[in-house]
Amino acid sequence: MKAPISAPLIAPSLLAADFTKLAQAVEAIDSSGAEWTHLDIMDGSFVPEISFGAKMVADLRPLTHSFFDVHLMTVHPENLIGGFARSGADNITFHLEAALHVHRILCAIKDLGKKAGISIVPSTPVEALAEILPFVDQVLVMTVNPGYGGQKLIPRCLEKVKELVRLREENAYSFLISVDGGVNPATASAVREAGADVLVTGEAFFKAAGKAAMAALLKGR
Ligand code: DX5
Numbered sequence: 001m002k003a004p005i006s007a008p009l010i011a012p013s014l015l016a017a018d019f020t021k022l023a024q025a026v027e028a029i030d031s032s033g034a035e036w037t038h039l040d041i042m043d044g045s046f047v048p049e050i051s052f053g054a055k056m057v058a059d060l061r062p063l064t065h066s067f068f069d070v071h072l073m074t075v076h077p078e079n080l081i082g083g084f085a086r087s088g089a090d091n092i093t094f095h096l097e098a099a100l101h102v103h104r105i106l107c108a109i110k111d112l113g114k115k116a117g118i119s120i121v122p123s124t125p126v127e128a129l130a131e132i133l134p135f136v137d138q139v140l141v142m143t144v145n146p147g148y149g150g151q152k153l154i155p156r157c158l159e160k161v162k163e164l165v166r167l168r169e170e171n172a173y174s175f176l177i178s179v180d181g182g183v184n185p186a187t188a189s190a191v192r193e194a195g196a197d198v199l200v201t202g203e204a205f206f207k208a209a210g211k212a213a214m215a216a217l218l219k220g221r
């Protein structure tokens, strides 16, 4: 008999919240039963838009015990990790496509006492991660092109999730696999079946009137 698959963690992205009401948004995440808070950092260079920076994260930190999952969509992530570590991030994920000395940056994040994640955009294959998979705590598979919330999930990207599950098993790696972009009630079951451990959700969560029900739906409960 197949072992029961445990429900994935839910990580609502504050990018989809009303920025004038972020304290309420954090409260809504907590009371929904979603385990993580996803913080999308956009620099206007790696992606066209600008979102918010480390001060925002630091200001939100005392309001919740939620795991702060920082997703840097920025060039030169090495320049930002100190600030985000001090702001209270629990995990800092940066993009493979934005960094040259990836292993050094992963080590620097861990030296700051934080979990270290790597992310790939839809056009980057899993093979490009081969040398660093032993060193990461999280692989964040982007299922949309980064830069905006509310886009449609690209189904082909879920093959990468399956490939990561396979590599993790074969090599006894321990990273979590997150899926980010276009996760909603229509796509969540395919994302779960591919093997994702963490589901990032922006629009689906923040547009939902019943956030606990939405979190449960995305978990497949
Ligand atoms: C995209 C961000 C995502 C995104 C998720 O650049 O990294 O976290 O906002 O939002 P939805 O679920 O609306 O695609």
Ligand code: ZN
Pocket (backbone or CB within 6 Å): 013, 038, 039, 040, 071, 180, 200
């Ligand atoms: Zn994100």
